[in-house]
Structure formats: C-alpha cells, structure tokens
Amino acid sequence: MERYFAKSTTGSMPEIVDFDKLTRDPSKRKRLADYNINQHEEIRRKYLTWGAYQPCPAKFKPRWIGKSKRYFNPEWYDLHRNWLEYSEEEDKAYCLYCYLFRDNIKGNKPGHDAFVVDGFVNWKKAVERFATHVGDRDSFHNKALKNGEDLMKTEQSIPVAFHKQSELEKNEHLIRLNAAIDDIIECFAEEVLNCILKELDNGVFSLLVDECRDVSDKEQMAVVIRYVDTHGLSNERFVGVLHVEETTSAYLKSKIDFIIAKLGLSLQQVRGQGYDGASNMAALTNGLSKTFQRKDMDIVNAISDVESAKRELDKLRSEHGWSSLLSKFSHYDDEKLMKLAKFYPNDFSDNELDYLEKELCLYIDNLVLTLPVATATVERCFSAMKLVKNALRNKMGDDYLSNSLICFVEKEMLDTIPNELEG
Structure with a gap:
C-alpha cells in the first residue's frame, strides 16, 4: 500500500484510463488522486455502480490473532452491505465510500486509514470496529456515504445540472x-x-x-x-x-x-x-x-x-x-x-x-x-x-x-x- 504515499515524480497529467479495466480488488486500487482529474467523478460513479467488492470464497483465509485463528465472517456483508469490502488476496477489509471520497493520505483521517490504506484485519474486534468506523451522522464515513448517494442521484449530476442550466439560458x-x-x-x-x-x-x-x-x-x-x-x-x-x-x-x-x-x-x-x-x-x-x-x-x-x-x-x-x-x-x-x-x-x-x-x-x-x-x-x-x-x-x-x-x-x-x- 506504499503507493498511496508516493509523490508524483512528474508534473504531467495522468493518462485517461478505460473504466472497464479498473481494479475491483480494494487492496490493488490506486488512490483516486493518481487518476486523471477529469475522470474522478466518472470513476467514483463506476465503482458505486459496481457496488462494494464482496467476494464469497468457499473458505476464507485463517489469520492468527493472539493464540487463536480468526476468519473473515461473510455475514458481516449483510450488516454493512453498501460499504464493506474484502480482499481475498490480502485477507483485509476496506470501506468503499471512504476510499472514493477522501484524499487517502495516511494520518489525515485518524481511525480511517485501516479501512482505506492499510486494510482492517482484527477479526476478533470486527463488529466493534465496524460500528466505530461508521460513527455518528457527522462522521467522515457518513459524509462520504452522503456524497456517494448524491452523486448517484441522476437529477443532481453535473451533466443534468448543466443541461437544466442551458435550457434556462438557451434562448438568451x-x-x-x-x-x-x-x-x-x-x-x-x-x-x-x-x-x-x-x-x-x-x-x-x-x-x-x-x-x-x-x-x-x-x-x-x-x-x-x-x-x-x-x-x-x-x-x-x-x-x-x-x-x-x-x-x-x-x-x-x-x-x-x-x-x-x-x-x-x-x-x-x-x-x-x-x-x-x-x-x-x-x-x-x-x-x-x-x-x-x-x-x-x-x-x-x-x-x-x-x-x-x-x-x-x-x-x-x-x-x-x-x-x-x-x-x-x-x-x-x-x-x-x-x-x-x-x-x-x-x-x-x-x-x-x-x-x-x-x-x-x-x-x-x-x-x-x-x-x-x-x-x-x-x-x-x-x-x-x-x-x-x-x-x-x-x-x-x-x-x-x-x-x-x-x-x-x-x-x-x-x-x-x-x-x-x-x-
């Protein structure tokens, strides 16, 4: 995940990417700032259309926490269907909305780096930490969730708003x-x-x-x-x-x-x-x-x-x-x-x-x-x-x-x- 902290070595604009080739696995995704700025909104929209990445393999990887083996529980998907993501390769949990609507700089949002940059792995305290991550109505997570809902509302999208504005000003x-x-x-x-x-x-x-x-x-x-x-x-x-x-x-x-x-x-x-x-x-x-x-x-x-x-x-x-x-x-x-x-x-x-x-x-x-x-x-x-x-x-x-x-x-x-x- 060190790519999230690497500074750009060039001042040029990132190349335009094919949306169909975007990575679904949250552990392999580039931070949003590494994409062409003109594509940020459409990339967010694409990931929200796909929904949270929630694979269900036949058997999840075991992880030793203390002296006990712990596993990711797929029932957690039902509790947090819209945002909880899981990487099979890294055996870590992530938050889709926090990934899409934060700048992904480590330490910038205390307590949320685990669900965006590092990946959450403490399955023993998963239920408690999931609730803490969601927080109250003014938490960063809920603000990100609200931004995603607004983005997916067609009537509030930029193209539609531009169309409405152009219709109002069309004659003039x-x-x-x-x-x-x-x-x-x-x-x-x-x-x-x-x-x-x-x-x-x-x-x-x-x-x-x-x-x-x-x-x-x-x-x-x-x-x-x-x-x-x-x-x-x-x-x-x-x-x-x-x-x-x-x-x-x-x-x-x-x-x-x-x-x-x-x-x-x-x-x-x-x-x-x-x-x-x-x-x-x-x-x-x-x-x-x-x-x-x-x-x-x-x-x-x-x-x-x-x-x-x-x-x-x-x-x-x-x-x-x-x-x-x-x-x-x-x-x-x-x-x-x-x-x-x-x-x-x-x-x-x-x-x-x-x-x-x-x-x-x-x-x-x-x-x-x-x-x-x-x-x-x-x-x-x-x-x-x-x-x-x-x-x-x-x-x-x-x-x-x-x-x-x-x-x-x-x-x-x-x-x-x-x-x-x-x-």
Missing part, C-alpha cells in the same frame, strides 16, 4: 450567438463592398437589376453593378439584395436610390440599366430612365440614355452585328465635344470642363464595356440565394440575407480579406 444564449454571427458577417460584407468600391474608383457603372421570390415567398430585388476597373477590366459585382413590397417603377427606384446612396455612389455615375424580360420589370426601362433623369445631368449622361443603348443592343442582334456599331464609334471625336462644351460657359465651369475631358477619354471604353449587359450574373445571385436561404433557414432577416449573399457570391474577393482587420 442563441440570441447572443446569432447577434455575434450577424456582426461578423456584416463586417465581412462591408469589407467586400469596400473592395468593390476601391476597384470602381468612383468611376461610372451600369446597373443590373432583377427580382425573384425567395423560399419565404418574399419578393427580393438583386442589384449588380458593371464597371471597368483601373486596369481596364470589366467587372460585374453583386452589391446586395433588397426586399421589395411592390414592383412599381417609383418604388423600385427608391430602393435603387437607397442602395446606391448606401454605397456612397451617385446616380450621375450610372451609364446603363439592365433588367430581365419579365413584364413587371420590362416596363421599368422607360419609367426608371425618366425618373433618373435630372435637369442638371451633363452631356455624358445624356449620351448614355438607356433607351438609345437598348436600341443599339437590338441592332447588334440583327444581321449588321457588331461591325455596324463599331463603325459608328469610329466617328467619335472627344476634341470636338470639348469645343462644343466651351460654347456653354453657363453649363460648364473650368473644373467641370476638366472633369468632362477625363470622362470623354474613357467614354468609348467604358461605354462598350458597361452597356452591352446581360442579367446572367443576377440570375446566378438568385441561385446562390436558394442555397443561403433554404427551407431549413427560412426566417433569415433581410440584412442578414443580403450580407450573407455578398460574402457567398463574392467569395473570391472575400478570400482576400484578412481575418484580423485593422481598426
């Missing part, structure tokens, strides 16, 4: 968790939009707009912008989805106003508009074009009128094809347009003339790259929406849906954003 926890997820997705969506705006570099763009019903039967309007970046490459980027309660041109215009303002852009940067062929959207070409027109629009915005662009695109589908359109661009002369603008000093200040000159330099490239638009990108956004908002996640909020779609559709751009953002 889910609210906090969802709020945290919402904030994370919103932050990444904002970073993706910032990357898009950086690519746009405050340049001109075309709008691609389409609508579709989601799994909750809510009408959603997806918005994609088409633009030429600073490297001269044409890009189509998804910038958000908006829930629309009606599909009139005035209402949809207000929604487009909202998302463009949210991005920090201006309608004066719009060079084209694209919609699908649905009846409720096709009528918007005229309605929105007129709504977007303002008396202070410059000459470039007038040139990029949506209706004229639509007519040109229709001609591209005719037998003349692209050659006819490109031949018309060959007569374009930005120097003549600059001279024309100078005849209207009330409409073009010096600063506006400088801005116009820069606009005209990029006009042909941007017009060709932004106006011949299609809504395939928007349709792909709706395909993504069916994955993000499905039957199992049909109660997503509008902002959460939009932010999630931005991260999902623009995943390549999302991958370029570091996890730790500079604040």
Whole structure:
C-alpha cells in the first residue's frame, strides 16, 4: 500500500484510463488522486455502480490473532452491505465510500486509514470496529456515504445540472450567438463592398437589376453593378439584395436610390440599366430612365440614355452585328465635344470642363464595356440565394440575407480579406 504515499515524480497529467479495466480488488486500487482529474467523478460513479467488492470464497483465509485463528465472517456483508469490502488476496477489509471520497493520505483521517490504506484485519474486534468506523451522522464515513448517494442521484449530476442550466439560458444564449454571427458577417460584407468600391474608383457603372421570390415567398430585388476597373477590366459585382413590397417603377427606384446612396455612389455615375424580360420589370426601362433623369445631368449622361443603348443592343442582334456599331464609334471625336462644351460657359465651369475631358477619354471604353449587359450574373445571385436561404433557414432577416449573399457570391474577393482587420 506504499503507493498511496508516493509523490508524483512528474508534473504531467495522468493518462485517461478505460473504466472497464479498473481494479475491483480494494487492496490493488490506486488512490483516486493518481487518476486523471477529469475522470474522478466518472470513476467514483463506476465503482458505486459496481457496488462494494464482496467476494464469497468457499473458505476464507485463517489469520492468527493472539493464540487463536480468526476468519473473515461473510455475514458481516449483510450488516454493512453498501460499504464493506474484502480482499481475498490480502485477507483485509476496506470501506468503499471512504476510499472514493477522501484524499487517502495516511494520518489525515485518524481511525480511517485501516479501512482505506492499510486494510482492517482484527477479526476478533470486527463488529466493534465496524460500528466505530461508521460513527455518528457527522462522521467522515457518513459524509462520504452522503456524497456517494448524491452523486448517484441522476437529477443532481453535473451533466443534468448543466443541461437544466442551458435550457434556462438557451434562448438568451442563441440570441447572443446569432447577434455575434450577424456582426461578423456584416463586417465581412462591408469589407467586400469596400473592395468593390476601391476597384470602381468612383468611376461610372451600369446597373443590373432583377427580382425573384425567395423560399419565404418574399419578393427580393438583386442589384449588380458593371464597371471597368483601373486596369481596364470589366467587372460585374453583386452589391446586395433588397426586399421589395411592390414592383412599381417609383418604388423600385427608391430602393435603387437607397442602395446606391448606401454605397456612397451617385446616380450621375450610372451609364446603363439592365433588367430581365419579365413584364413587371420590362416596363421599368422607360419609367426608371425618366425618373433618373435630372435637369442638371451633363452631356455624358445624356449620351448614355438607356433607351438609345437598348436600341443599339437590338441592332447588334440583327444581321449588321457588331461591325455596324463599331463603325459608328469610329466617328467619335472627344476634341470636338470639348469645343462644343466651351460654347456653354453657363453649363460648364473650368473644373467641370476638366472633369468632362477625363470622362470623354474613357467614354468609348467604358461605354462598350458597361452597356452591352446581360442579367446572367443576377440570375446566378438568385441561385446562390436558394442555397443561403433554404427551407431549413427560412426566417433569415433581410440584412442578414443580403450580407450573407455578398460574402457567398463574392467569395473570391472575400478570400482576400484578412481575418484580423485593422481598426
């Protein structure tokens, strides 16, 4: 039994043990402190489930006490069924509960070491010593017995108590968790939009707009912008989805106003508009074009009128094809347009003339790259929406849906954003 007093030679955590390989013989058991601390409760529970180790061999070993042979009496089991244990190999008696609920350091609990560490062997005085060991209601043995009974009560176990606590706090926890997820997705969506705006570099763009019903039967309007970046490459980027309660041109215009303002852009940067062929959207070409027109629009915005662009695109589908359109661009002369603008000093200040000159330099490239638009990108956004908002996640909020779609559709751009953002 010297193992009960040996100090650990290493500071490492004991290994996890297989409960089915625990020793039943009380004389061979390690002290509980020698097991992994994370397994203490389950080890106690395992031994209590087994019950006190009470073998009944055909003949117990004789032990000389004074001049007489004494034997362990199996009838003592009946008197102390729940705690009295016997080791056949050592011919000694032990207490299960005191073993499980004491630190097993010799001398720490006077009078109890015999039933935990050394083993009790004085069979002549066994009945008397058993009663002394049990003691009164406040004895160490009875406290250990009470601890064992509490441990075996399912409703008082730690897993059950944790389950009850989590049930009581479940709603609050889910609210906090969802709020945290919402904030994370919103932050990444904002970073993706910032990357898009950086690519746009405050340049001109075309709008691609389409609508579709989601799994909750809510009408959603997806918005994609088409633009030429600073490297001269044409890009189509998804910038958000908006829930629309009606599909009139005035209402949809207000929604487009909202998302463009949210991005920090201006309608004066719009060079084209694209919609699908649905009846409720096709009528918007005229309605929105007129709504977007303002008396202070410059000459470039007038040139990029949506209706004229639509007519040109229709001609591209005719037998003349692209050659006819490109031949018309060959007569374009930005120097003549600059001279024309100078005849209207009330409409073009010096600063506006400088801005116009820069606009005209990029006009042909941007017009060709932004106006011949299609809504395939928007349709792909709706395909993504069916994955993000499905039957199992049909109660997503509008902002959460939009932010999630931005991260999902623009995943390549999302991958370029570091996890730790500079604040």
